[in-house]
Amino acid sequence: MSNRTAFWIFILGTASSALLFIFLTVDMHRQVDALTNADKLTDDVVAGKKVWEKYNCNDCHTLLGFGGYYAPDMTKVYKRRGEDGIRFIVKEPEKAFAKSWRKMPKQNLSDAEINSLIAFLKWVSEINNGDWPPQDSDKRIANSALKLTAGAGVNLGMALLQDKGCLSCHNYKGVGDEDVPLEKAGEKYDAETLKKLIHNPQSVNKDASMPPQDGLSDAELETIVNFLKSKN
Amino acid sequence: MKYKSQGIARAYFTVALLLFVLQVIVGLYLAFNYFFTVPQGVVDAFPFSTARAFHTNLLVLWMLLGFMGGAYFIVPEETEREIYSTKLAYIQLILLVGTGVAALVGFLFGWTQGRPLLEIPTLLDLFVVVGALMFLFNIGMTMITARKWTVIQGTLLGGLVFLAVMYLFGIPFYKNTSIDWYYWWWVIHLWVEGAWELITSAIMAFVLLKLTGVERKVVEKWLYVEIGLFLFTGIAGTGHHYYWLAAPRYWLWIGGIFSALEPVPIVLMVLDTWNHVRHRKLEIKNHLTFVYVVGCAVLHLAGAGVLGIVHTLPQINYYTHGSQVTVSHGHLAFFGAYALLNLTIFYFAFPQLKGIVRYDEKLGRICFWTMSLSMLGITLAFGVAGVIQSYVERVMGLGYMTAQGHMKLWMAIAFAFGLVFLVGVIVMVYDLLFMKPARQEA
Ligand code: HEM
Numbered sequence: 001m002s003n004r005t006a007f008w009i010f011i012l013g014t015a016s017s018a019l020l021f022i023f024l025t026v027d028m029h030r031q032v033d034a035l036t037n038a039d040k041l042t043d044d045v046v047a048g049k050k051v052w053e054k055y056n057c058n059d060c061h062t063l064l065g066f067g068g069y070y071a072p073d074m075t076k077v078y079k080r081r082g083e084d085g086i087r088f089i090v091k092e093p094e095k096a097f098a099k100s101w102r103k104m105p106k107q108n109l110s111d112a113e114i115n116s117l118i119a120f121l122k123w124v125s126e127i128n129n130g131d132w133p134p135q136d137s138d139k140r141i142a143n144s145a146l147k148l149t150a151g152a153g154v155n156l157g158m159a160l161l162q163d164k165g166c167l168s169c170h171n172y173k174g175v176g177d178e179d180v181p182l183e184k185a186g187e188k189y190d191a192e193t194l195k196k197l198i199h200n201p202q203s204v205n206k207d208a209s210m211p212p213q214d215g216l217s218d219a220e221l222e223t224i225v226n227f228l229k230s231k232n
Numbered sequence: 233m234k235y236k237s238q239g240i241a242r243a244y245f246t247v248a249l250l251l252f253v254l255q256v257i258v259g260l261y262l263a264f265n266y267f268f269t270v271p272q273g274v275v276d277a278f279p280f281s282t283a284r285a286f287h288t289n290l291l292v293l294w295m296l297l298g299f300m301g302g303a304y305f306i307v308p309e310e311t312e313r314e315i316y317s318t319k320l321a322y323i324q325l326i327l328l329v330g331t332g333v334a335a336l337v338g339f340l341f342g343w344t345q346g347r348p349l350l351e352i353p354t355l356l357d358l359f360v361v362v363g364a365l366m367f368l369f370n371i372g373m374t375m376i377t378a379r380k381w382t383v384i385q386g387t388l389l390g391g392l393v394f395l396a397v398m399y400l401f402g403i404p405f406y407k408n409t410s411i412d413w414y415y416w417w418w419v420i421h422l423w424v425e426g427a428w429e430l431i432t433s434a435i436m437a438f439v440l441l442k443l444t445g446v447e448r449k450v451v452e453k454w455l456y457v458e459i460g461l462f463l464f465t466g467i468a469g470t471g472h473h474y475y476w477l478a479a480p481r482y483w484l485w486i487g488g489i490f491s492a493l494e495p496v497p498i499v500l501m502v503l504d505t506w507n508h509v510r511h512r513k514l515e516i517k518n519h520l521t522f523v524y525v526v527g528c529a530v531l532h533l534a535g536a537g538v539l540g541i542v543h544t545l546p547q548i549n550y551y552t553h554g555s556q557v558t559v560s561h562g563h564l565a566f567f568g569a570y571a572l573l574n575l576t577i578f579y580f581a582f583p584q585l586k587g588i589v590r591y592d593e594k595l596g597r598i599c600f601w602t603m604s605l606s607m608l609g610i611t612l613a614f615g616v617a618g619v620i621q622s623y624v625e626r627v628m629g630l631g632y633m634t635a636q637g638h639m640k641l642w643m644a645i646a647f648a649f650g651l652v653f654l655v656g657v658i659v660m661v662y663d664l665l666f667m668k669p670a671r672q673e674a
C-alpha cells in the first residue's frame with residue numbers, strides 16, 4: 001500500500017461516516033418531536049429540567065441511563081413512586097431513607113421547584129425510548145416471582161407479597177411474621193385507593209407509618225391489587 | 233531538548249500530575265460511598281454527586297493539560313521552530329488552571345450546570361474557550377510561520393481543533409432532554425472515540441518515530457490508515473449511545489454495526505506499535521519508555537476495544553446500560569488509552585526537559601506495574617459488580633437497592649485496589665518530578 005492509498009482511506013473513511021452521521025442527525029430532528037411528545041413539553045417541564053440541573057441530581061441518579069450510578073434510575077420514577085412519593089422523598093429524604101444504608105442529601109427545594117420537577121419527571125416517563133429500563137417495563141413481572149409460582153403452584157399475587165417484602169410487615173392467612181393482616185384490605189378499599197395506598201400510604205392516610213413501596217411495576221401492582229380484591 | 237520553548241511542557245506536565253493525584257483520592261471517596269453508610273450530615277455537606285463532578289472534571293483537566301503540554305513539546309521538533317509565543321503559553325496555563333480551581337470551588341457551593349461530566353457553569357465555559365483559542369492560535373501560528381507540514385503535525389492539530397469544536401455542543405441549554413443527551417454525546421463520545429484518538433495516534437507516531445528510528449514514511453502511512461478507520465467507525469459509532477434516548481430505532485443498527493468495528497483501528501495500532509518496536513534502528517536509551525508505549529497500546533485495546541465491544545450491541549446494552557459495567561469499561565479505557573498515553577509522553581519528555589540521558593528506571597518500572605495491575609483489579613471488581621447489577625436489578629427485576637446490597641463486597645474490593653493504585657500514582661509522580669540520572673555502569 002502506498003502513502004497515497006493510505007491518504008485516500010483517511011479521506012473517504014472520514015467523509016462517508018461524517019455524511020451519514022449528519023444526515024441521520026437531521027432526520028433525528030425531524031422525528032424527535034413525535035418520539036418525545038414535544039407537545040407536552042410545557043414551560044413547567046422545562047423549569048423542572050432546570051431544577052434537576054440546579055441540584056445536580058444527575059451525578060447520583062441516572063436519567064435515561066446516563067449520569068452517576070449511585071442511585072436509582074429516574075427515567076420511569078414517576079411511574080414507580082407517583083407524584084406524592086416523589087414529593088415526600090425530595091422534601092424529606094432523611095426520613096424517606098432513614099432505614100436505608102445509602103442516603104440522599106436534603107437539598108431544601110421549594111414547593112414550586114418540586115412541582116416543576118415532578119412535571120419534568122412525568123414528561124420523561126412518557127417518552128418513547130424503547131421500553132428502557134427493563135426493570136420498569138410495564139410488560140414485565142419480576143422473574144423471581146414468576147419462578148416462585150411456577151414450581152409450587154403458589155398464587156402469583158401471594159408470591160409478589162412475599163417477593164416484594166410486604167410479608168416482612170404484613171400477615172396474609174397466617175403467612176408472614178408481623179401483625180398487620182391484609183385479608184380485609186380488599187373489602188376496605190376500592191382498587192384505585194389500594195393502588196395509591198400501596199404506592200404511597202401517606203397519600204391515603206396522613207399518619208400512615210408504612211413506607212412508600214418502590215420497585216413495583218404497573219403490572220405487579222395490578223396483580224397484587226387484584227389478589228387482595230379477590231375473595232380467596 | 234532541542235528547543236528552548238519545549239520547556240513550557242514541564243509546567244503543564246507538573247500541574248497535570250498533581251491534579252491526577254487529587255483525582256484518584258476523590259475516586260477513593262466515591263468507591264467508599266458504595267459500601268459504607270456515610271451519615272446524613274456528611275452526605276448533605278459533601279455528597280457523592282459533588283465528589284463525582286470533582287473526579288471526572290479533574291480527570292479531563294489533567295489529561296487536556298497533558299495533551300497541551302505534549303503538543304508544546306512535539307510541535308517545535310516537528311516544525312523545527314520555537315513555539316510562537318512562550319508567554320502566551322504560560323498565560324494560557326494560568327487561565328485554565330484558574331478556571332479549573334474556580335469550577336471545583338464552585339461545585340462545593342452548588343454552582344453547577346448539573347449535567348454529568350459537563351458540570352462547568354456556562355460563565356466558566358467561556359474562559360475554557362478563551363484558553364483553547366489561545367492554545368490553538370499559538371500552535372497554529374508556530375506551524376504557519378514554520379511553513380513545514382508533516383502528517384503527525386496535521387493529525388495533532390486536526391485532533392485538537394476537532395476537540396475544541398465539539399466542546400461547543402455541550403454549552404447551550406437544551407429544552408428537550410433527548411436532544412440534550414444527543415448532543416452531550418457529541419462532546420463525550422466524539423472526544424474519546426474521535427478527537428482524542430487522533431491526538432493519541434499522532435503522539436504515539438511521534439514517540440515511535442523518535443524512539444525507534446523507523447522511516448517516517450512508514451509511520452505516516454499507518455497513521456493515515458489508523459485515523460481513517462478511527463473516524464469511519466467512531467463518528468457513526470456514536471449511535472451506540474442513542475439506543476434508549478428516544479431517537480429513531482435505526483440507531484440500533486447504525487450504532488451496533490459501526491461501533492462493533494471500533495476495535496479494528498485499535499488492533500492495528502497495537503500491531504504497528506509492536507512492529508516498529510521490534511524493527512527499531514536506534515539504540516535503546518531508556519527501556520522504560522517502551523514499556524509505557526507497549527503497555528498503552530495493549531491496555532487501550534483491552535479497555536476500549538474488548539470491554540467496549542462486549543456491551544455495545546443493543547441486545548446486551550439493554551441490560552447493562554448505565555450500570556457498573558459501564559464504569560468498569562470507562563476506567564480501563566481511560567486509564568489504558570489516555571492516562572498511559574500521557575504518562576508515555578511524560579516519561580519520554582521529562583528526561584529531555586531535565587537534560588538527563590539515562591535515568592534510573594527501577595522506580596518507574598515498579599509503579600508502571602503497580603498502577604496497571606491494580607487498575608486491572610479495579611476494572612475486574614467494577615465488572616463483577618456490574619454483572620451482578622445487570623442480573624439482579626434488570627433481568628430479575630428485584631429493585632435497585634437490592635442489587636446494590638449484593639454488589640457491596642465488590643465495591644469494597646475496588647476500593648482496596650484503589651488504595652494500591654494511589655500508592656503507585658504517588659510514587660510515579662515522585663519518580664518523574666525528582667528523576668535522577670542512572671549511575672555510571674561498571
Ligand atoms: C479510549 C476510548 C474509550 C474511552 C475513554 C471510553 C470511555 C467511556 C466512558 C467514560 C463511558 C461512560 C460514559 C457515561 O455514560 O458516563 C463509555 C460508555 C460506553 N462505551 Fe466507551 N470508551 C472508549 C471506547 C469505546 C469503544 C471502542 C467502544 C465499543 C467498541 C465503547 C463502547 C461503549 C459503550 C457501548 C458505552 C455505553 C455504556 C452504557 O450504555 O452505559 N467505548 N465509554
Ligand code: HEM
Binds near residue numbers: 287571
Ligand atoms: C483509586 C482509583 C479509582 C477509584 C476507586 C475510582 C472510582 C470511581 C467511582 C466509584 C466512580 C463513580 C461511578 C458512578 O457513577 O457510580 C468513578 C467515575 C469515573 N472515574 Fe474513577 N476511580 C479511580 C480512578 C480513576 C482513574 C485513574 C480514571 C481515569 C484514568 C478514572 C476515570 C473515571 C471516569 C471516566 C468516571 C466516570 C465513569 C462513567 O461515567 O462511567 N477513575 N470512579
Ligand SMILES: [Fe+2]
Binds near residue numbers: 470
Ligand atoms: Fe462511545
